[in-house]
Every structure is written in C-alpha cells, then in structure tokens.
Amino acid sequence: MVSLNGYLILSAILFSIGMIGVLTRRNAIVIFMCVELMLNAVNLTFIAFSKFLGNLDGQVFVFFVMTVAAAEAAVGLALMIAFYKNRESIDVEDMNLLKW
Amino acid sequence: METLFFSLVAAIAIISSILVITNKNPINSALSLIMTFFCLATLYVMLEAPFMAAIQIIVYAGAIMVLIVFVIMLLNIRSESGRRTNHALFLGVMTGVLLLIQTWYLLWKSSLTGMKGSVDSAMIIKVGHTELIGKALFTEFLLPFEITSVLLLAAIVGAVILSKKKL
Numbered sequence: 193m194v195s196l197n198g199y200l201i202l203s204a205i206l207f208s209i210g211m212i213g214v215l216t217r218r219n220a221i222v223i224f225m226c227v228e229l230m231l232n233a234v235n236l237t238f239i240a241f242s243k244f245l246g247n248l249d250g251q252v253f254v255f256f257v258m259t260v261a262a263a264e265a266a267v268g269l270a271l272m273i274a275f276y277k278n279r280e281s282i283d284v285e286d287m288n289l290l291k292w
Numbered sequence: 293m294e295t296l297f298f299s300l301v302a303a304i305a306i307i308s309s310i311l312v313i314t315n316k317n318p319i320n321s322a323l324s325l326i327m328t329f330f331c332l333a334t335l336y337v338m339l340e341a342p343f344m345a346a347i348q349i350i351v352y353a354g355a356i357m358v359l360i361v362f363v364i365m366l367l368n369i370r371s372e373s374g375r376r377t378n379h380a381l382f383l384g385v386m387t388g389v390l391l392l393i394q395t396w397y398l399l400w401k402s403s404l405t406g407m408k409g410s411v412d413s414a415m416i417i418k419v420g421h422t423e424l425i426g427k428a429l430f431t432e433f434l435l436p437f438e439i440t441s442v443l444l445l446a447a448i449v450g451a452v453i454l455s456k457k458k459l
Contacts, residue, residue: 194298197399199335202302204395206309206328208388213313215384221318221364225325228356229309232332235348243339247409248428251344255429258351259440263447265356269363270454276367 199240206233220272220282224265231261298338305331318364322357329353340413343422 206229213226235254242250272282279286308331311324329352336345411424429437 194295194338198295198298198302199339200399201396202305202335204392204399205306207395208392209306209309209313211391212384212388215387216381217313219318219369221360221367221369222313222321225312225318225321225360228352229312229325229328232329232352235344236332236335239336239339239341239344243341245407245409246411248411248424249432251341251425252428252433254344255347255425256436256440258347259444262351262356263443265359266447266451267454269359270451272363273367274454282367282369 196240196244200237203233203236203240206230206236218283218285220275220284220287221269223284224268224272228261228265231257294338298335301331301334301338305335318369319361322361322364326353326357329357340416341421343425 210226210230210233213229214223217223217226235257238250238254238257242248275287276282305328308324308327312321312328315321315324329348333345333348333353336342336348416424
C-alpha cells in the first residue's frame with residue numbers, strides 16, 4: 193500500500209519539473225506542454241486526496257481541469273498559428289510587441 | 293509489490309517529464325509528454341479511479357496531444373539554437389528546486405485532518421466508479437457543469453476567430 197505522501201511527493205516533483213521547463217525554454221509550444229504537465233501534476237494530487245479522504249469531489253474537479261485544459265489547447269494553439277503567420281517564428285523572445 | 297510497481301511508474305514518469313524539458317526537438321518533447329500521461333493514467337488506476345484513467349488517455353493523450361503534435365508538424369519548427377544565456381537557466385532551475393523544497397517542507401510538517409468521506413473501495417466496486425462520478429456531476433456539480441459548456445463554446449468561437457485569414 194503506497195501512502196498518500198508518495199503520491200504528493202511525485203506530484204510536487206512533476207510540478208517543479210514543469211515549472212523549470214516554463215522558466216527555461218523559449219519555444220512557445222514546449223512552454224505550453226510544460227503547463228499541461230503542471231496541470232497533470234495537480235490532477236494527480238486531486239485524485240490522491242480524493243482516494244485517501246474517501247470523497248469524490250476531487251475527481252469531479254479533475255474533470256473540470258481537463259475541460260479547461262482542452263479549451264486552453266484550442267485557443268493557445270490558434271494563437272500560436274496566428275503569431276507564426278506574422279513572425280515566422282514561435283520563439284517567446286520574438287513576442288515583444290507589447291514590451292516597453 | 294504495489295510499492296515496487298508505484299516506484300517503477302513514478303520513476304518512468306519523472307524521467308520522461310525531464311526529457312520533456314531537456315529535448316531540443318519539440319516532437320520528442322511531445323512524445324515524452326504522452327509517456328508521462330500514460331504513467332499518470334496507470335497511477336489513477338492504482339488510486340481506484342478507472343474512469344479518470346480512461347479520460348486521461350482519451351482526452352489528454354488522445355485529443356490534446358494530437359492537437360499539439362499536429363501544430364508542431366504544421367509549423368515545421370526547427371530545434372532551438374542556444375541563444376539563451378546561462379544565468380536564465382540557472383535562475384529557472386533554482387526557482388524550481390526552491391519550490392520543490394518548499395512543497396516538501398509543507399508535506400513533512402502537515403497531516404490530514406482524519407475526517408473521511410463515505411466513498412471507499414468496497415463502494416466503488418459495488419456501485420461503479422463511472423456511476424458515482426456521474427451522480428456527483430449531475431446533481432451536486434450541475435451548475436459548474438453547465439458553465440463549463442459555456443466555456444467550451446467561448447473556446448470554439450475564439451479558436452475560429454483567431455485562425456481567420458485576416459486577423
């Protein structure tokens with residue numbers, strides 16, 4: 193029987209890896225994938241708590257997180273395609289139109 | 293036996309998520325991310341949430357990742373060139389490690405309340421996981437469920453507007 197802390201520590205490690213990816217990579221699509229990784233780490237926390245507290249609310253919340261992730265994927269990738277059409281690149285360092 | 297299996301799946305999940313952020317080629321990153329999603333689905337099965345594991349594979353590994361891989365191939369992105377300065381990498385990794393230490397400290401210092409709900413493994417096996425989720429979704433969480441449909445409609449409209457020829 194794996195304890196709750198095992199799942200929580202795995203989830204913390206995955207979240208930190210995702211955050212390092214968001215902070216260090218420059219390709220917008222890779223940053224997007226790292227955000228998905230962070231969302232999944234949080235989902236794992238929700239489901240682990242849901243099991244160990246005997247309550248299904250956490251899993252319903254995971255359902256909503258997945259819906260938001262799907263909506264985010266559709267809009268985010270459409271934005272990236274629109275940006276690529278203008279600039280021929282999806283490097284985040286080229287996204288400086290609003291920079292002061 | 294279960295601990296051994298958990299360690300194996302956790303190790304694969306961590307290694308493939310490290311590959312996501314270290315690979316130079318976005319396609320390789322996407323494939324490693326799919327591997328991580330499958331490992332997480334395995335963990336969901338171990339946590340007695342088979343419906344969530346199925347959704348994880350169908351929606352995440354199936355729909356969202358196919359969309360991402362499709363866009364990567366559509367844009368034909370080449371690998372990153374090493375223009376990034378070293379201190380940005382250093383600061384990013386430092387922040388991540390700091391966050392990990394913080395979370396670790398929190399987990400080490402805190403404990404669960406001990407208040408448990410009514411759903412246990414016997415009930416999940418008897419009633420069925422999908423039925424329990426469906427009951428919760430369509431009674432207690434009906435309003436958030438309806439709001440989610442509005443969110444999806446807004447996302448569809450946004451995606452169509454953004455991908456028009458003249459923005």
